[in-house]
Amino acid sequence: DQQVKQNSPSLSVQEGRISILNCDYTNSMFDYFLWYKKYPAEGPTFLISISSIKDKNEDGRFTVFLNKSAKHLSLHIVPSQPGDSAVYFCAATQASGGGSQGNLIFGKGTKLSVKP
Amino acid sequence: DVKVTQSSRYLVKRTGEKVFLECVQDMDHENMFWYRQDPGLGLRLIYFSYDVKMKEKGDIPEGYSVSREKKERFSLILESASTNQTSMYLCASSPWLGSNEQFFGPGTRLTVL
Numbered sequence: 001d002q003q004v005k006q007n008s009p010s011l012s013v014q015e016g017r018i019s020i021l022n023c024d025y026t027n028s029m030f031d032y033f034l035w036y037k038k039y040p041a042e043g044p045t046f047l048i049s050i051s052s053i054k055d056k057n058e059d060g061r062f063t064v065f066l067n068k069s070a071k072h073l074s075l076h077i078v079p080s081q082p083g084d085s086a087v088y089f090c091a092a093t094q095a096s097g098g099g100s101q102g103n104l105i106f107g108k109g110t111k112l113s114v115k116p
Numbered sequence: 117d118v119k120v121t122q123s124s125r126y127l128v129k130r131t132g133e134k135v136f137l138e139c140v141q142d143m144d145h146e147n148m149f150w151y152r153q154d155p156g157l158g159l160r161l162i163y164f165s166y167d168v169k170m171k172e173k174g175d176i177p178e179g180y181s182v183s184r185e186k187k188e189r190f191s192l193i194l195e196s197a198s199t200n201q202t203s204m205y206l207c208a209s210s211p212w213l214g215s216n217e218q219f220f221g222p223g224t225r226l227t228v229l
Contacts, residue, residue, distance in 0.1 A: 009156065032216045043120070043206055043220030044159070089159060095216050103149075104218055108158035 003027045004092050006107035014115055019077040021110050023090030026071065032095035034104065035064060035075050038087045047088070048075070051095070080114045087111045119143070120221035122207055128227045135194040137224050139207030145219075146212035148190035150174075150182065152203040153223070159206065165190055166212070197228045 005024045013019045023033075031052040036044035050057040050064045050073065057064050063076045077084055088111075091104040123138035141148065149164040151174075161174030163182040171182050179201060183191045190209075194201055204225050208218040 006158075034217065036220075038153075041125075041223070041225070043208075043222045045220070046217050049217065093216050103161065103164065104216070106151075106159040108156060 001026070002107075003030075004090055004105050004107040006088075006090055006110050008110050009108070010111040010113070012113045012115065013080050015082055016079045019075075019080045019084065019112055019114065021075040021077075021088050021090075021112065023073045023075075023107055024071060025073075025092050027092070027094075027105075028071070029094045030092040030105075032093050033064070033066060033073050034091045034093075035062075036089040036091060036106075037084075038089065038109070044089060077112075080112075082114050082116050085112055085114045120207055120209055120219050122205075122221040122224050124224050125222060126225045126227075128229065129194075129197050130229050131198060133194075133197050133228075135197050135226065135228075137192040137194075137205055137207075137226070139190045139192070139209075139221055140188055141190075141207075141209040141219070141221075142188065143209065143211070143219070144187065145209035146187070147210045147218075148184065149208040149210075149218060150180075150190065150192045151206045151208065152176070153206055154203050162192065197226075199228050202226060202228045 034049040035047040038044040066073045087109045089109045090107040120141045150162045151159045165184045181193045207221040210218045
């Protein structure tokens with residue numbers, strides 16, 4: 001059973017507009033969330049993260065929002081650029097104790113296409 | 117900068133061959149991971165290791181084994197490659213404490229004919 005879900009396999013936006021990528025999780029023990037970006041034929045690279053003690057984290061054009069009650073997070077990219085076209089993976093972990101010991105649970109990814 | 121390297125970017129093998137995928141990290145990380153990535157399935161964890169000579173099964177260990185004889189090196193072994201193991205294989209590492217971020221290598225695209 002999927003613990004981290006990215007229900008949109010793909011998203012297409014116009015350059016300069018906002019991209020919103022969504023992620024839902026089912027395990028209430030998850031307390032740390034990450035977004036990774038992956039270009040074809042390359043490994044994923046870390047983009048931004050958020051701890052469950054926050055509801056928002058911002059880094060330049062990228063902002064992640066966390067709604068713990070809804071078990072939902074979203075990644076906002078403003079403004080979107082053609083170079084942002086990639087697959088974005090949401091990941092979650094139980095950072096505080098537990099047996100996961102650094103294991104990340106990944107969603108299936110959303111392919112973002114930013115059109116010029 | 118953390119560097120995770122994988123021995124091959126592209127590999128073509130025949131069914132039944134024994135395949136070794138090597139991964140090396142240079143940041144003295146305790147944790148190392150092997151994933152495979154398939155379209156529509158995301159990243160699935162095959163095996164991971166917390167320390168030298170230690171290994172744990174991930175979500176899809178069947179058909180794979182691993183070896184970690186040195187801290188910096190984590191090998192994935194396909195004992196008898198099959199066509200359904202054609203995939204992108206990704207290695208990652210992370211420190212034991214202080215960070216939840218995993219650092220990924222560039223991946224190995226394995227094709228089994």
